Amino acid sequence: MAGRLIYLIGPSGSGKDSLLDAARTRLAERGCRVVRRVITRSSEALGEAAQGVSPEQFAEMQKQGAFALSWQANGLSYGIPREIDDWLAAGQDVLVNGSRGHLHETRERYPDVQVLLLTVDLPVLRQRLLARGRESLAQIDERLARNTQFSENLLEDNDAALCLIDNSGPLENAVERLLSYLEGGRPAPER
Ligand SMILES: Nc1ncnc2c1ncn2[C@@H]1O[C@H](COP(=O)(O)OP(=O)(O)O)[C@@H](O)[C@H]1O
Ligand SMILES: O=P(O)(O)OC[C@H]1O[C@H](OP(=O)(O)OP(=O)(O)O)[C@H](O)[C@@H]1O
Numbered sequence: 001m002a003g004r005l006i007y008l009i010g011p012s013g014s015g016k017d018s019l020l021d022a023a024r025t026r027l028a029e030r031g032c033r034v035v036r037r038v039i040t041r042s043s044e045a046l047g048e049a050a051q052g053v054s055p056e057q058f059a060e061m062q063k064q065g066a067f068a069l070s071w072q073a074n075g076l077s078y079g080i081p082r083e084i085d086d087w088l089a090a091g092q093d094v095l096v097n098g099s100r101g102h103l104h105e106t107r108e109r110y111p112d113v114q115v116l117l118l119t120v121d122l123p124v125l126r127q128r129l130l131a132r133g134r135e136s137l138a139q140i141d142e143r144l145a146r147n148t149q150f151s152e153n154l155l156e157d158n159d160a161a162l163c164l165i166d167n168s169g170p171l172e173n174a175v176e177r178l179l180s181y182l183e184g185g186r187p188a189p190e191r
Pocket of ligand 2: 009010011012013014016017073074078097098099100101102143146
């Protein structure tokens with residue numbers, strides 16, 4: 001049986017990278033692969049979460065068909081290596097740090113994709129982006145503005161296939177909800 005493609009989305013700063021990092025070992029124990037993305041952001045070049053490449057390298061990789069999915073956002077290009085198709089075909093679950101903006105295309109290519117939306121209360125989100133200190137104030141405001149565009153649409157769609165995980169509290173709570181989702185198909189109810 002084919003594995004499940006699980007597509008984790010959420011606002012910038014909602015904790016997608018943190019959640020995947022914190023859950024990495026336990027996900028591996030359950031046979032779930034976390035995709036290492038290709039990003040035109042050099043500071044992530046050494047991280048487990050991403051391979052940093054130049055825009056030229058990215059364009060070349062894209063031309064060679066290296067990506068199963070790819071998108072542009074926040075001035076960066078992101079690619080999901082096409083190896084995920086082999087993993088899925090071999091029955092492995094695959095977790096992707098995805099893009100809200102690319103959800104439609106992802107669903108077209110992978111109709112059975114399972115979508116997890118990570119949410120954080122707005123004041124907490126702003127604080128976390130400021131504390132992360134990776135972007136300038138102007139960039140943070142751009143990211144927060146990008147949220148309004150997506151969050152309302154996603155939540156108003158009343159999309160039954162969308163599963164929500166709140167990360168306004170301790171990260172460990174979100175980790176537990178992610179893992180119980182993987183075990184049962186749906187996370188335990190919010191406490
Ligand atoms: N549950 C949490 N409690 C406190 N801080 C968190 C929590 N989750 C994430 N953070 C912090 O919030 C910031 C944004 O998280 P990050 O994983 O980079 O988000 P994303 O990948 O969605 O942009 C980081 O500085 C991270 O350490
Ligand atoms: O369409 P959106 O949902 O807005 O997503 C755009 C991109 O932003 C995030 O990446 P990244 O981890 O580089 O950014 P972040 O840490 O600020 O979330 C996300 O994983 C997408 O690749």
